Amino acid sequence: MVRAIMMSAGVLFVTILLALGKEVRGMSEWVVTVKTEQPLRATFLQFDASIPSDAKSAQVIGEDGQVRPAQIVRSDEGKTSVVWLEAELPANTRRTYRIQVSPNPAQPTVVLTKEEKWVTVSANGQLFTRYYFTPEFAKPFCFPLVGPNGKVLTRGFPVEPREGETRDHPHHKGFWVAHGDVNGHDLWSERGRIVHRNFEALESGPLFGIIKARHDWLGADGRKLCEAIQELRFTALPNMRILDLTQTFVATEGDVNFGDTKEGFVAIRIPDELTLSRGTGHILLSTGHRDRDAWGKRASWCLYYGTVGGEPVAIAFFDHKENRSFPNPWHVRDYGLFANGPFGRKDFGLPPEDVGRLAKGEKLTFRYRIILFSYHPTPEELNEIWTGFANPPSVK
Numbered sequence: 001m002v003r004a005i006m007m008s009a010g011v012l013f014v015t016i017l018l019a020l021g022k023e024v025r026g027m028s029e030w031v032v033t034v035k036t037e038q039p040l041r042a043t044f045l046q047f048d049a050s051i052p053s054d055a056k057s058a059q060v061i062g063e064d065g066q067v068r069p070a071q072i073v074r075s076d077e078g079k080t081s082v083v084w085l086e087a088e089l090p091a092n093t094r095r096t097y098r099i100q101v102s103p104n105p106a107q108p109t110v111v112l113t114k115e116e117k118w119v120t121v122s123a124n125g126q127l128f129t130r131y132y133f134t135p136e137f138a139k140p141f142c143f144p145l146v147g148p149n150g151k152v153l154t155r156g157f158p159v160e161p162r163e164g165e166t167r168d169h170p171h172h173k174g175f176w177v178a179h180g181d182v183n184g185h186d187l188w189s190e191r192g193r194i195v196h197r198n199f200e201a202l203e204s205g206p207l208f209g210i211i212k213a214r215h216d217w218l219g220a221d222g223r224k225l226c227e228a229i230q231e232l233r234f235t236a237l238p239n240m241r242i243l244d245l246t247q248t249f250v251a252t253e254g255d256v257n258f259g260d261t262k263e264g265f266v267a268i269r270i271p272d273e274l275t276l277s278r279g280t281g282h283i284l285l286s287t288g289h290r291d292r293d294a295w296g297k298r299a300s301w302c303l304y305y306g307t308v309g310g311e312p313v314a315i316a317f318f319d320h321k322e323n324r325s326f327p328n329p330w331h332v333r334d335y336g337l338f339a340n341g342p343f344g345r346k347d348f349g350l351p352p353e354d355v356g357r358l359a360k361g362e363k364l365t366f367r368y369r370i371i372l373f374s375y376h377p378t379p380e381e382l383n384e385i386w387t388g389f390a391n392p393p394s395v396k
Contacts (some may be wrong), residue, residue: 030099040089040383041186042240042371043388046073047099051080057106057206060084060386061098067384069109071207072101076200083211085207085235089388110209110234112202119202121209123236126150129175129243131211131232132159133196139187140196140215142232143174145268145315148239149374151308153315155269155336165272172269175370177230177247179343180263183256185219188263193218200229208235208242217229225356226256241372248365251358258356262331265341270315273308280306283332286383292334296348298327301386304338305376312376318325321390324355334341340368 015135031045051072058070060082067210070084081251082099089095108130114119117134120127129142144154156162171178171190180188187194194215201212215228227250235242245266249256258264273279276291283291294302300321317342319328329348331339343356358364369389377385 006124026162028055028101031096032096032099033096034089035094036089036091038387039091039384040388041087041384042237042242043086043089043294044392045086046081046392048079049099050171051082051101054103056103057103058084058099058101059081059101063096068097069207070099071106071205083207085237087237096120101173102376106206108204108209109206110212110236111204112209114199114202117260119211121211121234123241128234128236131213132173133213135195137173138171138190138192139173139176139178139194139288140213140230141176142175142243143173145243145370145372146241147313147372147374148236148241149311149313151311151313151374153268153270153274153308153313153372155271166278167337168335169269169337171314172267175243175268177228177245177266178259179258179265179341181257181259181343182217182225183219184259185225186263187217188261191220193222194228197227199271201231208233210234224253226250226384227252239374243370245368245370246365247367248363249358251360251362256358256362258358260343260345260347260352260356262329262344262347264331265339266366267331267337267339268315268317268370270304270336270338271308274306274313274315274338275336278335280308281304283334284379285330286327286379286386294330294332296329298329298350301329301382302330302332302338303338303377304332305373312374314373314376316369316371316373316377316382316385318369318371318386318389320369323366323368325353329371340384342366 009340060068060070068084073081104284111122118130118132121129133140140202143159157167176186180186185192197214211232217225229248231246233244274281283294284303285294286301287299289297301318303316325342328342
């Protein structure tokens with residue numbers, strides 16, 4: 001018997017109860033126990049193990065006999081893991097799971113389809129989003145974002161303009177990553193370009209789909225400033241759509257400076273009907289600040305909520321505790337811009353902080369989570385989701 005206990009930010013620890021690699025009818029099986037100190041929601045649990053190379057699927061069975069959707073993840077470094085999602089974990093709870101991997105492939109629920117100009121991401125047959133990588137646009141982006149009730153939660157203009165909607169800020173396209181000062185070049189307003197170079201992964205799956213792409217960030221003169229590796233993970237639940245972003249910058253050409261400006265960094269342009277100024281929308285921060293008072297405040301999460309087509313919808317945006325300068329200010333506008341980033345200081349009335357410099361060869365990684373809801377979540381729910389996102393389990 002092998003026993004291992006690993007604390008993760010005081011939130012979770014996992015005890016391995018069976019020796020790794022036990023063979024059960026052609027499957028490898030492990031038993032793990034999860035203990036919580038704080039309540040968690042929509043939490044991805046990850047078990048790292050030596051998974052057979054021919055394993056193509058995994059299942060996680062709880063004490064209640066219910067099977068949780070699970071997925072095998074293989075990293076570029078050769079690390080293998082089984083990942084599953086637990087909808088709710090109350091505080092001070094102990095749960096035991098059986099993990100099994102099999103050579104039989106699983107039926108994907110999140111399907112990625114590469115087309116000429118985009119990759120279509122669908123969940124249970126319903127459009128989730130499209131990842132645009134065509135060079136006719138000045139940067140890659142996801143559009144539209146579709147909630148679990150089928151409501152489109154991004155403005156149409158300028159990609160697919162709709163009658164009567166606003167037409168300001170044509171560089172606001174769906175969901176995107178850009179910045180207004182990279183070595184003096186404004187990629188936010190598309191005076192430079194972010195060019196999709198290649199896909200490093202396109203993976204459909206029973207729990208989530210993964211897009212991993214490499215981008216070249218170019219100045220207005222066409223010269224390369226740096227590279228970015230963007231990983232997007234798409235998960236579908238009955239009343240949520242989860243988009244996880246991991247963005248890694250690599251200073252391949254020389255030193256890189258992300259300048260001090262509010263024009264950035266990870267952003268969504270929501271539809272007019274959901275905005276504070278033209279629609280039904282309201283804004284709420286984890287700090288309690290609301291509506292226009294939320295702009296420029298630092299908080300771990302921000303919620304934009306209202307109705308679209310008469311139905312309740314909400315978009316929650318989560319900053320990660322390991323992002324530079326966390327918690328970062330929210331560039332969230334009443335007209336529909338919804339953005340967060342660590343580089344803007346002076347525009348928000350914050351003291352200067354040198355957080356945007358990268359020496360040649362250095363890397364810088366950021367993590368964010370976006371959740372589209374078909375209801376209005378409570379602050380307590382959002383705190384529990386943030387805890388599960390910012391303090392994931394770690395097993396060694």
